[in-house]
Amino acid sequence: MLKLGKEQSSLFLMTYVLNAMNNWAFKFIAPLALYAETQSLQMMTISYGLLFTPNIIAPPIINLIDGRIRKKAGLIGLNMMGGLLCVSGFFFFRHGFNITKFFIIIFSLSMILTLFQTLIHSAMKEIVSEKIAIENMSRRLAFFDSLFPALGPLVGAVLLNAFNYSAVFLVIAGVYGLSMMNLCIIRINEDASEVKGSFVERTTRGFVLIKRSPFINFLLKRFFLSNIALHGFQSVLTFYLIDRFHLSDLSVGLFFAASALGLMIGSRLGRLIYTYEINKWYVIAGTGLVCALCLIITPLTNNIVVPCLAWCVVMLLSAINLIVFYTERQVNFRQSETASVIAASYVIIYSAIPLGSAVSFFLSRHFNAGETLLILGVYLLLIGFYFLYLSLKKQKVLIKETLPGS
Template sequence: MFKLKSSQSLYFLISYILNSMNNWVFKFIAPLVLYSETKSLQMMTISYGLLFTPNIIAPPVANLLENRLAKKASLLILNLIGLFLCLFSYTYFEINFNNLVFFMVVFLLSSILILYQTIIHSTLKEILPHKEDMEEMSRKIAFVDSLFPAIGPIIGATILSYLGYSNVFIIIGVIYVVSMFILTKINIGLRVKTTGEHFILKTIKGFKLIKDNLFVNYLLRRFFFSNIALHGFQSILTYFLIERFNLTDIQLGLFFAISTVGLIIGIRIGRIIYKNNVNKWRLISITGIICALCLICIPIANNIYIASIAWSVVMLLSAINLIVFYTERQTHYHQDEVVSVISASYMIIYSAIPFGSAVSYILSRYMQSNDAMITLGTYLLIVSIYFLYEALRSTKIKDEIDVS
């Protein structure tokens, strides 16, 4: 029995690792492919939006699949579609490169990768029903989620430098074959889920719950408007680094890998914050202001080391914000309300990504990359100052109510 449980844990973890690796390697490579083929900043901003927009549609699509197909069947079908898509891409792009076809591939492959991750998360309790085993696996998943944003760019840069981008699709395709083999070994039930509240109803309920909670409402409005700037900035950043500092693919991979150190430190700091009586309203506002100043600093400073430190600080502050948000989201609602709030909050946060890409696309048509980045940083600074004012006003009103 112990051996069976151990093997199931191992198969699940390997499957999760393979998908995460594909996900982060592809997200790093796609904009670089467009740069090498078009040298166009506008094309890179579009690809960034297409890479992350599937995060918006993944929850409702996963819910739809869950009500029509067994989870194991869904995962196998997604892998099979991904494999055929990779074979098509390798064959097509070896002969010719077309922007529209590449955008289609980026969107479809990104959708498959995020859908797989969404569905396999939901199988964890079924594979490991015991609380201790599930908690241990959750810690391993958290480690994988923090590892691949760091090593994904390095792996992607290495593949791109030595094999060329068309061969990336062959490598991802081979990983899909391995993943399908591993999935056949995992004991996931073949029963189709037929009960449960519909995703749309859950999301509508979540919006109402968020609206009624003063602090969570504040957090999500703050994150939505700031994420427009952050994702818009990030869609330009790769182009800027190549043009300004003439970075190679490997050097670019190292830049983003180093910034992940800030993410790890931020997670640790975020945990410490909750052991002390820190004013969360002011914390969230101040992190936004510091983040905006770092964004403005990157295009102004003509130094790759300063840019690397500034971007690492942005990652650190983003991690602190996420720790605050995830904790507050869990503590402000009853257990039966959390799922609805999560559904609605994901829709709000991820919908900022296409907005950010659209804004950066428009800016890049009329400005140089560094001017567009300064504009986005300035916008974030204004937004953060406004939310600091709102935080001070809200906490003052709250204190007056508590006194009365």
């Protein structure tokens, strides 16, 4: 029985990894393909916003379908739709480029990828049930969710160097096929009777549960405000690297892939938070400040090594943040609440991403790429100091509550 459980966990993790790789390789390829056709920074920022706008819309849809269809069937169905959409993309762009069709394809595929990510997170407790196993799996998923923003650009760059972007759609469709094979084998212990309430009630419940949890509430507020700066920064960074340092697509991919070293270190440091019970409020506040300094230093140097090291640190901090976020989200809520909480948390976090793209779009119309990066870094520094203040204030309240006679 233990061996079967390990096999199921391995299949679950492999399926998650395949879809995460598809997700981030595609999100690197799409803006570069658009830049190759238009030579426009503004068009790149628009495509970046379109890639992440579905992250606001898709999670609540999970509340609509949760309990109405089996999760295994839903996951397989999403993979099938993604594969068919990629095949369609191959035929659409085989003989020419159409910007309207391109925007429709990237928006639709991003919607499918986000729906899949939300649904597979909500299914985790039905495959991995023990608390320790949930914490371990949460750390692994956090690691891969940090790893693929780094490796995805390298995979995407290699694919773009080997194929034209229309043929890349077929490669992504092939990966979907492997994912569906895994999903057919995975056993999900589903209990549809656990899901109660209407779509509106379950969607609202997720936000209410988050508001009632002091640390999760603090965490998501910080992530929302920080993501405006961080993803606005990232939507300009690729253009900045090409324009300032004259990097090729493959060199840009290697730049982001180098940050995998930071992810591996961050993954190990994240474990120490729970091993030694380090104060998570200070961790989340501190990572925001350090991340801001990394963003500020990037446009202030003429040496490509400095931005590369700074991005390594950003990815290290991202790994730590995701480990805390995924672990706390899984262990603080019942299984019947998990889908609602996950959907609500994704809406909160990811709604900042198109906002960040919009901010970077307007900034890039009045400032050059380096100045835009610097402005976003300074904003993130101010946000970091604000949340450090909130964490210190909260600790004083907690200490006062534990004193005798309180």
